[in-house]
Amino acid sequence: MREPSADRQPFGLMAEFCAPEQLVHAVRRSREAGYRSLDAYSPYPLEEMPQALGMNGNAVPWLCLAGGVLGAATGYGLQLFTNDAYPIATGGRPLFAWQPFMLITFELMVLFAVGFTIAGMLVLNHLPRLHHPVFAVTDFHRASADRFFLAIFCNDPRFEITQTAAFLQSLEPLRVEAIQSTEEPE
C-alpha cells in the first residue's frame, strides 16, 4: 500500500476508538467494504492486525537471512584473503585454520543479520519521518497511550469524502475527523 503524498487535500479520514477489539473489527469491516488504502494506529502491536489488514510481507526475515549469509561470507572471506595476501606464519599454526576462523565468521554473521534486519525494518517503514499529517488529528497523541485509530486514505479508489465518512460513522467510533494535509514544519 502506498500512502498519498502529503499535499493531497484532505489526506484521508480518521476514526477514533477506545478499545483494540473495536479497531480490529473496524479494520475487518473496512476491508470487507472494499477499502484497501487504510492503516490502523495502536499504542502496542495487536496480534490480529496484520491478518486483518491483509499484510503478509516477509521482507524483514528475508533481509535477516541475506544479512546473515553476507556477514558469514564476509567474515570467512576476510580471514581467508588476509591470510593469503599477508601470511603470518607463527606458532606452527596453519595459514588456513578453519576452527578459529569460525569465531569471527559467527560474529560478523550476527552483526550483519541484525544490522540488515533493523535497517530494513526502518527503511520499509519509511522511518525516520518526523512529520506526518495524522499527527494533526484531534486526540492522536493518545494513539501512543490508550486510543485506537483507523485511517482511510484519499488515494483509495473507493474514497469519497461524504460516503466514506458515513461508512466510518456506521462503525460507531468516538469520532470521525478529516485528516488535514499539513505543510512541512518551518
Next chain:
Amino acid sequence: MSETASDTRITAEITRIPLHYPHMRNWWLLFGFSLVLLGCFFVAAGALFLNGVGMWGNNIPVNWGLAISNYVWFLGIGHAGTLISALLLITNARWRNSLNRFAEAMTLFAVVCAGLYPILHLGRPWLFYWMAPYPNTMTLYPQFKSPLSWDFFAVLTYLTVSLLFWYIGIVPDLASVRDRAKTRRAQVLYGLAALGWRGSARHWARWQQAYRLTAAIAVPLVVSVHSEISLLFAAGPIPGWTSTVFPPYFVMGAAFSGFAVVLMIAVTLRHALSLRDIVTERHLDLLARFLLTTGLMTAYGYVYEVFDALYGGQKQDLATLHDRFTGLYAYSYWGAVIFNFVPLQLLWFRGIRARPAVLFLIATSVVVGMWYERYMLLMTALYRDYLVSSWGEYHASLWEWLLFAGMIGVFLAPFLLFVRFLPVISAFEVKEALRETGDLSHA
C-alpha cells in the same frame, strides 16, 4: 499488577518519570557521586596514557591483572540483560516486560566498561584501531587466530547488537513520552529520538518481526561471546585453564552475576521510583529463582573443575588446584565460594524471596563473589607457570583500583541519565501483555 490496571494509567505512571522525575534530590546525590567516580576514570586513564601500563602491577608472568579480570566480570554482568530480554521474549514469558528495558540498558553500559578495559590494557591504547582489519600501508593484517582479534569482533558485535535491540525496543515509548511532553524542548528532543513513530499497524508488524528476529539471534550471540572469552583463557597453555567445562562455566557465571545486578537495580528502582505496581513481588521472586538456578549451575562448574584436575591427574593442574585452595591467592577462591554460594542458599525460602532488602544484600554478595571468581581464575593460574623461572606475584597498584572505581562511574553516570530521561519500563509491552491475559481495562 493490580486488577484495575488501565492502559491510561500505565502510560501515565511510566512517562511521568522522564517528564516529572520524582525525588530529584536523591538523583542529584547519586549522580554527583557517579560524576566523582567518572572523574576518577579520567584521572586514572589520563595517567595511564601519559605513563603507560608500567603504572600497573601486572608484569610477566601475571600480565593480565585487574584489567582483564574486570573485563570478564563487566561483560558477564552485561549478558543477563540480553538473556532476560531476548530469551524470555522468544519463550513468551510475559513477566519480562517490567524488567527488560533497564536490564538492556544495564547491558549496554556494562559492555562499554568491558570494552574499555582491553583497550586500556593494550600498552598503546591510542593504536587500538590496529585490531580492525582495514587496508593499510603496514602490509600487515590482524592475526585472526589470536584471542585479541576475537575480542575485538565479539565486543564490537555485542555492543552494536545490544544498542540496536535496546533502541528499537524503546522507540515506541519515546513516542509516548513525546506525545505527553509539555515543553517545546522535550517535544523536539523526544520527537527526534522517536524517529516519528506513529504506531501504525503496518509499522508494528515489521517492527515485531525485526524485534523477535534480533532477540532470537541475540541469545546464541551471548553464548558465543562469553564462550569466546573463556577461549581467551583456554587458548593459552596455562595449567588450570584447559578444562573443557570453561565455555559453559563462563556463560553460567555471566548469567549469574548479571541476574544479581538486575535484581539490585530492580529493587532500587522499584523503591526509588515507586514502581511497586509494575515491578511486583512476583518479579522479584522470579528473579531470585533465576539467581538461585544460575548460581547452582555455576557451582557445578566449580565442582567439575576440581574433578577435572583430579581425574586428569596432570601434575601442574594438581599444583594449580592446590594453589587455589591454599596458595597466595587462596583468599580469592574461598571468597568466591563463600560470597557466591553461601548467602545464596537463603533463596530456597519463599519468605526470603519476598523481602527486597534481603534480596539486595544477597545479590550484592553474588556480585562480589563473581568478582572474586574472575580474579581467582586469572591469578591462581598465571602466577605459577610450568617453570619456576616464570613464577611471580601480582599486586594491583593504586592506579588500577582508581581505574576500577572510575569504571563504576562509567557504568553509573550514563545509567542514571537513562533512569532520569528515558522510560525505564517498557510501557507498551506491559500493556500488550495485560491485554493478552485480559487484565487491561480501557478508559
